[in-house]
């Protein structure tokens with residue numbers, strides 16, 4: 412105690428000094444006999460402060476002067492500034508006459524705030540309980556481990572369960588097809604998902620909640636209308652699902668490989684061995700690189716490899732890397748999230764995702780920008796793609812077939828193509844020879860093209876005349892099979908009732924014999940010229956080889972060797 416007193420005893424003083432209430436002991440004349448440490452603090456902010464006057468003023472402001480003077484028992488709450496005090500006046504009797512009073516003062520301002528907070532909390536809890544009890548939708552709350560902490564009455568009613576049967580249970584034990592426990596791990600909200608519960612389609616939202624910044628659980632909400640309405644909605648959804656499946660089938664047909672190995676027509680031994688090799692490659696999951704000039708049939712091979720592979724029932728997705736503007740290529744290949752950039756109005760799947768479990772055909776890979784090459788490499792290495800704007804990647808299982816007419820090794824040297832990507836792609840490489848290296852295919856492919864046109868146009872063109880055939884043989888075909896098919900198609904359409912394509916149906920550059928226009932090496936120009944002359948003389952002598960040899964000034968044996976060389980036998 413700060414102040415000595417005639418009546419107090421030492422141990423009692425110590426006890427009084429330890430309590431947090433301010434204790435004032437005084438006689439009825441308001442003379443202070445004793446103040447404990449808390450009382451000193453209350454009136455002056457420090458211990459041992461000795462001012463009875465200030466203490467008197469303080470008690471007067473609390474409005475207990477009368478009770479002190481009368482020696483009355485009094486309990487009151489007093490406001491002083493921002494603070495609230497609880498005051499108790501307790502009379503003390505000596506020899507039966509009350510002549511002293513103890514005044515106990517306690518600052519209860521904080522207790523008031525706490526009790527207000529407590530009351531607000533109680534109000535909120537009961538409101539929450541009310542919402543849970545009356546909510547029309549199904550609400551369920553789980554903790555971070557997916558265990559149910561609360562469930563709305565409507566949801567319990569719908570599932571036919573009681574509180575005892577659900578609270579504390581793992582959500583998967585109570586709700587079918589739930590994902591709340593997954594959201595409790597990922598922390599990523601899922602809004603308006605369709606969830607099938609007890610044979611009904613529900614619109615479900617799963618929203619994670621945090622406490623002190625840590626994932627603490629998930630609030631799940633399922634929307635169900637009244638049962639009749641729900642039945643109607645389910646019927647509509649079933650119809651929509653069927654429609655969707657129909658469209659899915661249509662799309663998967665569109666994404667199917669269209670050609671098999673049998674439509675790659677050839678009489679060339681090297682091409683036959685390439686087809687056999689491709690059949691073997693098709694059975695593996697390894698990436699394939701197809702090289703060859705434009706129009707040689709690289710895409711045809713890609714389709715055929717997919718078609719003969721175990722993935723043939725899965726999608727075949729073609730991407731022309733040269734045809735897509737650089738700024739759109741990433742979004743085309745990997746997809747984007749809604750709002751990832753201006754114009755990204757909705758989430759879009761990338762080609763890699765569309766090709767999942769199937770094959771992606773990266774045509775013209777040599778035209779792929781370097782920056783994108785790095786991203787493709789990542790997909791090949793990690794088997795994961797990431798939408799632009801997404802926070803986590805998705806796993807994909809895709810076989811890559813790439814093709815180009817560029818010289819990738821040269822590009823690697825010039826540092827315009829990544830070496831590591833080349834090694835990832837060329838697990839198997841197929842190099843398709845140009846048409847001028849397999850002239851025996853010219854007539855065959857021209858013949859098949861005419862048959863296809865006959866089927867389409869319902870006509871009966873029989874083939875190519877020997878003279879026209881000779882011109883086709885003599886040309887160098889820089890555009891390869893695509894060019895040959897175009898020439899045949901053009902001729903087909905300008906024919907006027909003839910049964911055979913004649914030289915005058917062919918374009919001028921074929922008839923003009925401008926065979927070195929393609930800047931071929933001298934050897935091929937000479938060979939082309941030789942083939943052309945032999946063919947013309949054979950026609951002139953109606954196929955008589957003795958006369959033709961004599962006319963050409965060479966022996967019959969020499970003519971035979973040349974006919975063999977040019978596949979003209």
Ligand SMILES: Nc1ncnc2c1ncn2[C@@H]1O[C@H](COP(=O)(O)OP(=O)(O)OP(=O)(O)O)[C@@H](O)[C@H]1O
Pocket residue numbers: 674675676677703704705706707708709710711712774814815816856892893896
């Ligand atoms: N052996 C073949 N038999 C029949 N048609 C073929 C053959 N090879 C190619 N074609 C046809 O030739 C055309 C060009 O083929 P394709 O598109 O596969 O060539 P490409 O090498 O991929 O061309 P590009 O490099 O310009 O993309 C297609 O119409 C294709 O069907």
